[in-house]
Amino acid sequence: MSEGVRTPPRGGGFRFKVRGPRDFYGGLVLIALAIIAIWASGDLPGTHGFAFGPGTAPRLFAGLLAIVGALVALSGLLVDGPPVEPYAVRGPAWVLLAILAFAGMIRGLNIGPVTIPPLGLVPSTFAAFMISIFGSTEMRWVESLIAAVAMTAFCVGLFVYLLQLPFQLWPWI
């Protein structure tokens, strides 16, 4: 019934209305992914006689992904669908930061001007725990600090003493 009230989408010129944004943009990103893959595997030799080259399968699947991605995008253009949900920033940012901090600290890091010495398991675990805590709105300082210490101790006991994994524990060992 709303059809009659709304201005017709294909009334004049190029006024497109994306009916299912979730699918439409999802499909577009998949196409972009496919293009990156085709570009990245472009220098690999392709089919040679009957034999597949190293580049054949990646380009085959990338081409297929581009087609399927286009179909998904097309269905998003033509069929009504839900809007894209808003993205949260706080949670993803702190979780990502915590993981990156762990990765950067455990064995040190040397990218351009940034240099982190290898800090070992104990500081990395503690820092990752404390950083990720900020992803939630309900953090409590004292409780978090106690939990971080307990968790670090537990991980050291488990991975280093029980499982005997060769980890560097502290910056100086």
Place this chain on the structure above:
Amino acid sequence: MSELLANLALGFSVAASPYNIGFCLLGALVGTLVGVLPGIGTVATVAMLLPITFGLPPVGALIMLAGIYYGAQYGGSTTSVLVNIPGEATSVITCLDGHQMARQGRAGAALSIAAIGSFFAGCVSTVLVAALGVPLTSIALLFGPAEYFSLMLLGLIFAVVLAKGSVLKSIAMVVTGLLLSMVGSDLETGAGRMTFDIAELSDGIGFTNVAMGLFGFAEIIRNLEMSQESRDIVKGKISGLMPTRQDLIDASGAIARGTVLGSLLGILPGGGAVVASFAAYTFEKRISKNPERFGRGAIQGVAAPESANNAAAQTSFIPLLTLGIPPNAVMALMVGAMTIHGIVPGPQVMTKQPELFWGMIASMWLGNLMLVVINLPLVGVWVSLLRVPYRLLYPSIIVFCCIGIYSINNSPTDVVIAAIFGLFGYWLNKHDFEPAPLVLAFVLGPLMEENLRRAMLIARGDATVFLTRPISAGLIAVAAGLLVIAALPMIRKRREEVFVE
């Protein structure tokens, strides 16, 4: 028949010595304890614990390894149910309904039914391995590269059919998974493919990184934006730890069907156990009177894949013991362990070292028994983990996952890759894409490519080979049929929507 009984009797006389039972129990216990840590899957657990079996006699070592293997696998299912992180590809499916059950306060029932289903599947498939090992090997020999390719294609179609959302989007995920699995060195020429000159990518993207990112990190990020009430894993109070009579009745059919499917699919090398759990789940959903309950905490959705993957794990010993072909990474480790003890896996094991062969088969059953013995009492312990408030639980999971990923290769880059997949998983969720088909395609991708290349080479570039060879054509026909069945309701529904408008 009498020969079978005599063989099994020999096996049990070897396996059931007090020492070996002790090794088995110890293995299952340690395997569960390590496997239950999120981030450490079956392969990693077996690899980590392999060295402790070196000092044992060969039979004892293999029996202990079998115990570790089952323990680790069950541990993986436990994390799937409790925190929605599958330890390995076979327990991806368990997440779907198992975690939903946990959210409804029925984690205990889910874990118990998983243990009971696994045990039943183990009992049946142990007998099956003993009885059918030799004749079934001949079927596996009929499979050439074309057939393997078609089989894996069928597996991927299963994954598409079972996904919740649109068929088209699931196919998109399968193709994405295949493409991601291409990253790394080419199998034949060693050329680096799509590695962007990052040294860590030359070995490919690790399965753990993908699984942890898409399921572990993405889940956490997603949970953080929910309100506190909807996020706490257990909403109401945790109802009884043991499954009710009704649960057992509901699950019994699923367990039996899962066992049959799993036993059959496990024999075929190339991700048999993975395909089996997907297939069993799809099958249950199809024949169920109320399929809408699947994905919302249906007990059949836990019972079927858990029975199937355990049955398949068992029967996947058949190609290993009879052909010497390891069908998956864990079996490859088993081969390694066997060679260390001077046993070369293959047909000769059965004739030359019957006590080892049958001892191992008997120990599989013992391993399963130990699993039930250990885990039914521990269910309460695992479930009580859910009472930890989420604001403290999620940093712990993040830290665990980071250490787990890092420990596999001592590579910080792997941790970063997992983080990237976490963001990717968050994005996928925002656009209603399902990660499960992607993960299966990612696991099967390299095998599919290898067999595709081989088949094409043998057929001299003729792509019709997949349709002219009967077994391959049959598998493709089933795949096509499944796809049509899955797509039909979607098309019909769309038409209805149009009519409503």
